[in-house]
Amino acid sequence: MHTQASVPTSPASKILWAAIALVGAFCLGVVALRRGEPINAIWLVAAAIAVFVIGYRFYGRFVERHVLQLDPSRATPAMRHPDGLDYVPTDKWVVFGHHFAAIAGAGPLVGPVLAAQMGYLPGTLWILIGVVFAGAVQDFMILALSLRRDGRSLGHMLREELGPLPGVVAMFGVLVLMMIVLAVLALVVVKALTHSPWGTFTVAATIPIALLMGVYLRWLRPGRILEVSIIGLVLLLGSIWLGRFVAESATLAPLFDFDAKALAWLLIAYGFCASVLPVWLLLAPRDYLSTFLKIGTIALLALAIFLAAPVLQMAAVTRFIDGTGPVFQGNLFPFLFITIACGAVSGWHSIIASGTTPKLLANEGEARLVGYGGMLMEAFVAIMALVAAASLHPGVYFAMNSPAALIGTTAEHAAQTISQWGFVVTPDQLTQTARDIGEASVLSRAGGAPTLAVGMARLLHEILPGGGMMAFWYHYAILFEALFILTTVDAGTRVGRFMIQEIAGLIHKPLQQTESWTGNLLATAICVGLWGYFLYQGAVDPLGGINTLWPLFGIANQMLAAIALLLATVVVVKLKRERFVWVPGIPALWLIVCTLAAGYEKLAGPISFTAAARKYAAAAADGRLLAPARNVEEMQRIVTNNYVDAALTGLFMVLVLAMVAFALRTIVRAWRINHPTANEEPYVPLDAVAQSAP
Amino acid sequence: MKRWLRTAWSRAVQTARLCCGVPDYDVYVRHLRAHHPDRPVPSYAAFFRERQEARYRGTGGRCC
Numbered sequence: 001m002h003t004q005a006s007v008p009t010s011p012a013s014k015i016l017w018a019a020i021a022l023v024g025a026f027c028l029g030v031v032a033l034r035r036g037e038p039i040n041a042i043w044l045v046a047a048a049i050a051v052f053v054i055g056y057r058f059y060g061r062f063v064e065r066h067v068l069q070l071d072p073s074r075a076t077p078a079m080r081h082p083d084g085l086d087y088v089p090t091d092k093w094v095v096f097g098h099h100f101a102a103i104a105g106a107g108p109l110v111g112p113v114l115a116a117q118m119g120y121l122p123g124t125l126w127i128l129i130g131v132v133f134a135g136a137v138q139d140f141m142i143l144a145l146s147l148r149r150d151g152r153s154l155g156h157m158l159r160e161e162l163g164p165l166p167g168v169v170a171m172f173g174v175l176v177l178m179m180i181v182l183a184v185l186a187l188v189v190v191k192a193l194t195h196s197p198w199g200t201f202t203v204a205a206t207i208p209i210a211l212l213m214g215v216y217l218r219w220l221r222p223g224r225i226l227e228v229s230i231i232g233l234v235l236l237l238g239s240i241w242l243g244r245f246v247a248e249s250a251t252l253a254p255l256f257d258f259d260a261k262a263l264a265w266l267l268i269a270y271g272f273c274a275s276v277l278p279v280w281l282l283l284a285p286r287d288y289l290s291t292f293l294k295i296g297t298i299a300l301l302a303l304a305i306f307l308a309a310p311v312l313q314m315a316a317v318t319r320f321i322d323g324t325g326p327v328f329q330g331n332l333f334p335f336l337f338i339t340i341a342c343g344a345v346s347g348w349h350s351i352i353a354s355g356t357t358p359k360l361l362a363n364e365g366e367a368r369l370v371g372y373g374g375m376l377m378e379a380f381v382a383i384m385a386l387v388a389a390a391s392l393h394p395g396v397y398f399a400m401n402s403p404a405a406l407i408g409t410t411a412e413h414a415a416q417t418i419s420q421w422g423f424v425v426t427p428d429q430l431t432q433t434a435r436d437i438g439e440a441s442v443l444s445r446a447g448g449a450p451t452l453a454v455g456m457a458r459l460l461h462e463i464l465p466g467g468g469m470m471a472f473w474y475h476y477a478i479l480f481e482a483l484f485i486l487t488t489v490d491a492g493t494r495v496g497r498f499m500i501q502e503i504a505g506l507i508h509k510p511l512q513q514t515e516s517w518t519g520n521l522l523a524t525a526i527c528v529g530l531w532g533y534f535l536y537q538g539a540v541d542p543l544g545g546i547n548t549l550w551p552l553f554g555i556a557n558q559m560l561a562a563i564a565l566l567l568a569t570v571v572v573v574k575l576k577r578e579r580f581v582w583v584p585g586i587p588a589l590w591l592i593v594c595t596l597a598a599g600y601e602k603l604a605g606p607i608s609f610t611a612a613a614r615k616y617a618a619a620a621a622d623g624r625l626l627a628p629a630r631n632v633e634e635m636q637r638i639v640t641n642n643y644v645d646a647a648l649t650g651l652f653m654v655l656v657l658a659m660v661a662f663a664l665r666t667i668v669r670a671w672r673i674n675h676p677t678a679n680e681e682p683y684v685p686l687d688a689v690a691q692s693a694p
Numbered sequence: 695m696k697r698w699l700r701t702a703w704s705r706a707v708q709t710a711r712l713c714c715g716v717p718d719y720d721v722y723v724r725h726l727r728a729h730h731p732d733r734p735v736p737s738y739a740a741f742f743r744e745r746q747e748a749r750y751r752g753t754g755g756r757c758c
Binding site for chain 2: 082083085086090094097218223225226283284287291292295491
C-alpha cells in the first residue's frame with residue numbers, strides 16, 4: 001500500500017523533472033516550428049511522451065489532491081464489500097491493463113487519420129492539450145466519483161446528483177450515440193472491404209474460426225482462453241495467407257467481391273443473427289481474439305514506429321485548415337475537435353470509468369494511474385495512428401480518403417486532381433501502392449482503417465522485409481480492425497437491445513423481460529434497424545458516408561463527454577470546492593461550444609445537411625440527376641437522409657442545452673447552500689475492512 | 695528472479711482473463727470458503743460459463 005502524503009521533492013527528482021520538461025519542450029519546438037523540411041516522427045513521439053509524463057505527474061496529481069481529494073486511507077467499494085466476482089480488490093497494474101483494453105477501440109485509430117488532412121500539427125496539439133486538460137480529467141474524475149459511490153454507473157450518478165429527468169435525458173442521448181457509433185464503425189468495415197475479395201474473405205473466415213473456438217471453449221476445454229486464442233490466432237493468420245489465393249483465383253474472387261450496398265446489407269443481417277445467438281458461440285470467442293489482437297497490434301505499431309522511425313511526409317499544416325478539405329468538410333474550429341474525439345477526449349469512456357473499473361480498485365491512491373494514466377495511453381495510440389497516416393505520401397493519403405465525387409474513379413484522374421491541390425503524385429504511385437498491398441485500387445477508401453493499414457504495412461515492412469509481405473501486413477491490419485469492430489457491433493447491438501427493452505418496458509411492461517423471445521427479437525430488430533439505417537445511408541451517400549456520419553458521431557461523442565464533465569463540475573460545487581470548478585468546468589464549456597458550433601454548421605449554412613438536402617431537392621425538381629443517384633427515387637432518398645441527419649444534429653444540440661440547463665440549476669442551488677451536498681458514501685477507514693478482505 | 699517471473703506471469707494471465715470479463719477463480723473460491731461456507735463451490739468450467747454470460751448482459755464494457 002502506498003501513500004502520497006506530502007513526500008518532499010528531492011533535488012535529484014527536481015533535476016529529473018526539469019530535464020524531462022526541457023527535452024519535451026525541445027521536441028515540441030522541433031515539431032511545431034520546423035517548416036519546409038520533413039521531420040522525423042520520433043520528435044513527435046518523444047514530445048508526446050514528455051507531455052504525458054509531465055501531465056500525469058503534475059496536473060494529474062493536482063486533480064487528485066486538490067479537486068478530488070482522494071484518500072489512500074479510505075476503503076474502496078472493492079474493499080468494503082468484496083464478492084469475488086464484480087467487487088474484487090485487484091493489483092493496480094492488472095486494473096490498468098483491464099481498463100486500457102476496455103477503452104481502446106477503433107475510435108483513436110480512425111479520428112486522427114481523418115484529421116491528418118489538415119496536417120499533423122493541429123491534430124497533435126489537440127490530442128496533447130485535449131488529453132491532459134479534458135480527456136484524462138474526465139476519465140479520472142468519473143472514475144473517482146464512481147469510486148466514492150459504490151461503483152455506480154454514469155446514468156445512476158446523473159440521476160442522483162442532477163435529478164431523475166436529466167438521468168433519463170442522458171440515457172436517451174447514450175442510446176442515440178450508440179446507434180451512430182455502430183453505424184459509423186460498420187461503415188469503416190464496409191469502406192475497407194468494398195471490392196476487396198482478399199479482405200472480405202479473411203473477415204468472413206473469422207466467423208467459422210470463432211464458432212470453432214466457441215465450441216472448443218464450451219465443450220472440449222472449458223475456460224482455456226489462452227489456449228483457444230492461440231489456436232484462433234494461428235487460424236486467422238492462415239486465413240490471411242489463404243486470402244491471397246482467393247483474390248487471385250478467377251472462380252473464388254467473385255464470391256467475395258461486393259460493393260458497398262451489398263456489404264452494408266450483409267453486415268445488417270450479420271448483426272441481427274450474431275446478437276441473438278448465445279454469447280458463448282460467436283461473440284465471446286471473437287471478443288477474446290479481438291482483445292488480444294488489439295493489444296498485440298498496438299504494441300507492434302509502437303515497436304514499428306520506434307524501429308522504423310519514419311519521416312512525416314505530410315506537411316505540418318495543409319491548406320485544408322480553411323474548411324475545404326476532401327476528407328471532411330468544415331473549418332479547423334470546431335471540426336478538428338469533434339473529428340478527433342477518442343484520443344483527446346471521449347465521452348464513451350465515462351461509461352467504462354463508471355463500469356467495472358471502480359469495482360476493482362483496492363485503493364483510492366491507485367485511481368490516478370488507472371483513470372488518468374489509462375487515458376494518456378489511449379492518447380498515445382492516437383498519436384501513433386496520426387504518425388502512421390502522416391508518414392504516408394500525402395498524394396496516396398488523399399487518394400485513399402477523398403470521395404469518388406471529387407477525385408473520380410481512375411488513378412489518372414485522381415492523381416491529376418490531387419496534384420492540382422498541391423500534393424504532387426503520379427498515377428503510377430497510386431497503382432503501385434495498390435499492387436503492393438494486393439488490392440485492385442486504393443482510391444476512396446475513407447474511414448481511417450485502410451489508410452492506417454497501409455501506413456502500418458509500410459512500417460512493418462520496413463522492419464520485417466520480405467517479398468509480398470506488405471500485402472500480408474495490410475490485410476492483417478484490416479482484419480484486426482474489422483475483428484474488433486464486428487465485436488463492437490455485436491456487443492453494442494445487445495446493449496442497445498437491453499436499453500430499448502428498458503425504454504419499451506416503461507410503455508408496456510412485458511416487453512422488458514429479456515428472456516422473452518418476442519421482446520428480444522423485436523428489440524433486436526429495432527436496434528439493428530436503427531444503426532442499419534444510418535449504415536445503409538452511409539453506403540449510398542454521395543460523399544462516401546464517412547464524410548457525413550463521422551461529424552455526427554463526433555458531435556454525439558463530445559456531447560456525452562460534455563455531460564460527463566458537467567456531472568463532475570456539479571459534484572465539485574456540491575462538495576463546496578468551488579475554487580476548483582474550472583478543472584472540469586472549462587473543458588466542459590469548451591466541448592459544449594464545439595458541439596454547438598459544429599451542430600449549428602451542420603444544421604444551417606453551406607456545409608450543412610439541410611444545404612445538401614436542398615441541393616438534391618432542387619435538382620430533383622428540375623428533373624436533373626446528381627451523382628451517385630441514378631433515378632428520381634434515389635434522389636429523394638438522399639434528400640430524406642440529409643433531413644434525418646439534420647434532425648438528429650438538432651436533437652443532439654437540444655440534448656446538450658437541456659443538460660446545461662439542468663447542470664446550471666443544480667450548480668446555482670449547491671453554490672448557495674453552505675455545506676457539502678454531494679451523495680458520497682460515508683467514510684470507512686481502510687484499516688477497518690482490510691482484515692476481512694479475501 | 696524466478697519468483698519475480700512467476701508473479702509477472704500470473705499477473706499477465708490475470709489481466710488477460712479480466713480483459714475477457716473473467717475474474718480470478720482462486721480469489722472467488724477463497725471468498726466463498728471464507729464468507730459463504732454454506733454455498734457450493736462451482737467448478738472452473740461452471741464459473742467461466744457464468745461469467746461469460748454476465749459479461750454481455752450489462753451495459754457493455756467496451757469503447758468505440
